[in-house]
Amino acid sequence: MKTTPETVKYVRRFGQRVRLIRQQNELSQEELADRAGVHRTYIGMVERGEKNATIVTIVKISGALGVPATELVREIEDA
Amino acid sequence: MKTTPETVKYVRRFGQRVRLIRQQNELSQEELADRAGVHRTYIGMVERGEKNATIVTIVKISGALGVPATELVREIEDA
Numbered sequence: 001m002k003t004t005p006e007t008v009k010y011v012r013r014f015g016q017r018v019r020l021i022r023q024q025n026e027l028s029q030e031e032l033a034d035r036a037g038v039h040r041t042y043i044g045m046v047e048r049g050e051k052n053a054t055i056v057t058i059v060k061i062s063g064a065l066g067v068p069a070t071e072l073v074r075e076i077e078d079a
Numbered sequence: 080m081k082t083t084p085e086t087v088k089y090v091r092r093f094g095q096r097v098r099l100i101r102q103q104n105e106l107s108q109e110e111l112a113d114r115a116g117v118h119r120t121y122i123g124m125v126e127r128g129e130k131n132a133t134i135v136t137i138v139k140i141s142g143a144l145g146v147p148a149t150e151l152v153r154e155i156e157d158a
Contacts, residue, residue, distance in 0.1 A: 003135055006136040007138070007139075010134055010135055010138045011134055011135065014134050027103040031084055039112045052133040052134055052135055053133065053134055054131040054132065054133050054134075054135070054154070055089055055090055055093050055131055055132055055133075055155065056082055056086040056089055056090065058132055058134070058152065059086070059089045059155060060148065062088075062156060062158055063157075068153075068154070068156060069152040069153075069155055069156050070152055071147040072149075073134070073149055073152055074148075074149055075139060075147070076134070076138060076148055077138045077142060077147060078142075078149050
């Protein structure tokens with residue numbers, strides 16, 4: 001599903017969650033990409049809100065960060 | 080990202096979460112689809128694990144169910 005001006009904020013919030021937890025883990029984007037089994041530039045695109053990630057990607061990234069998937073989607077919807 | 084035999088289980092678990100919460104809300108698949116702004120057959124495909132939903136779709140469905148996005152991805156990864 002393409003993002004629209006109304007929905008891109010959810011994708012950006014997700015990216016900010018990934019970045020926050022990655023940095024807390026002191027991992028580079030490349031290290032996280034390797035662990036998650038995604039292309040090394042993919043994590044940067046996710047963090048910049050350029051990728052409307054899927055469930056499978058969410059599970060791969062959260063597993064690579066050692067957190068449950070819930071942590072990556074926490075508070076991404078409008079309050 | 081296409082699902083593989085290793086990853087389809089995450090998509091199936093997500094579908095089971097959607098179905099469980101939809102039924103708890105006593106909503107039909109069509110009613111949920113209308114609220115979420117997705118095609119009326121889409122919810123059935125999600126619940127059967129046939130759709131690798133994206134972040135935007137997760138937020139739309141969780142919003143339509145009146146729960147945070149975390150509830151739809153709770154425990155979908157391997158324990």
